[in-house]
Amino acid sequence: MDFEYQYSPEQEKFRQEVRTWLDQNVPQGTASSVDPEEMTAELFAFAREMRRKLGRKGWLNPTFPKAYGGGGLTSEHEVILDEELERRRVPILFSNPFLSAALLVWGTEEQRQKFLTGLLTGEIIAYQAFTEPQSGSDLANIKCTAVHDGDDWIINGVKCFVTGPGPDRADILFGPIMTDPTSPRHRNLGYFIIPGKAAGVKLVPMRLLNGNQQHFVYFDNVRVSAEYLIGGERQGWQVTMTSLEEEHGGRGRPMSPNAASDLITYVRRSKHNGGALGQDPFTQQQVVDSYIESHIAGLLAVRNYSMFAQRQEMSYHGSQTAIVGRETGIRNNTRARDIVGLYGQLGTHEPGAPFGGWLEVRYGRSLPPHAGGTLEVQKTIVARRIGISRTQERAAPTPATATKFTA
Secondary structure: OOOOOOOOHHHHHHHHHHHHHHHHHOOOOOOOOOOHHHOOHHHHHHHHHHHHHHHHHOOOOOOOOHHHOOOOOOHHHHHHHHHHHHHHOOOOOOOOOHHHHHHHHHOOHHHHHHHHHHHHOOOOOEEEOOOEOOEOOOOOOOOOEEEEEOOEEEEEEEEEEEEOOOOOOOOEEEEEEEOOOOOOOOOOEEEEEEEOOOOOEEEEEEEEOOEEEEEEEEEEEEEEEHHHEEOOOOOHHHHHHHHHHHHHHHOOOOOOOOOOHHHHHHHHHOEEOOEEHHHOHHHHHHHHHHHHHHHHHHHHHHHHHHHHHOOOOOOOHHHHHHHHHHHHHHHHHHHHHHHHHHHHHOOOOOOOOHHHHHHHHHHHHHOOOOOOOOHHHHHHHHHHHHOOOOOOOOOOOOHHHHOOOOO
16 A cells, blocks of 8 residues: 555646756755854855745745735645755745734734735744743733833833844744733733834843744834734734644644654664664664654644644644654654764764764754743643643634635
């Protein structure tokens, strides 16, 4: 029985179109750096322009509506694009994608035209500003304030763990901010877009175990107009949940690369006691476990993507995928470290570093699994949605369940 997906002739024709375009637009040897923090100025400029080029073709966000700069294509097209971009390791500058869902569900037509079009075409780089020093797992405990001043809002406070490739590269920031301190939790927030270079905005890199691409953000009397508020001035929690539904895994992934493939190649090629390292029974078991677990995590992400594309309402699925994916990453990186040994600690510039230093970079970045909600938060969400918690909840609205748009 053949379990491989069989692409149609039309889909394979599109794949060839993508490959031809990449051949014409990505010079031979140009690829994403193993460590994102080692991106050269030249590679950064290339990745920034590649984002724009893909956006102009509608390939940056292929399933989003054409009216806002998306491709208006099918999920199968997105799968093929992801496969080909991954195969070539095409450098594309990072921009947080979770604002787009909030704009489709909660934004006005004017806000979609103003913000969503730039996001989908690659012209706008967005950073997500949710967490504060006192509010991570308890995200409703927001202390940043937004106060009315005529038709504008004046924003003050601090955000942290704001991810992006540099403090001066965010065109916009977005996230929940307290608008009414007299109202109860979950009814006292607004969801704002804030220009990244507005007067009073300052980003400062955080020096962390997983790198230096997360930042403190300080808001000092930052003035924004009313059009930068998405949803009602007390609907910020609901808008935030739409963004988090996708961040937790609710949109899934159109493809499932197996992170253990490089490890399989390594043990086949490496020598141990006169033979291949992969001939050792203990090593075989470790590698097979890594391969199977990576495949399971990937299949869950693809399942969610299929459900999202078919507009099926999800409950626990996104958070389940987040839990499995993060725990699998930690276990698999630990297995790889044990198999490779001290060589696995060699960095990208060290001779003999396995995978070009990929293992050292990946292991460091997998250790703090808090991004997008800690494992405990994800488990609580699952418990609430399968009915075994003292409280129960349903999934937040997403473009798939609450709009006519594809996304």
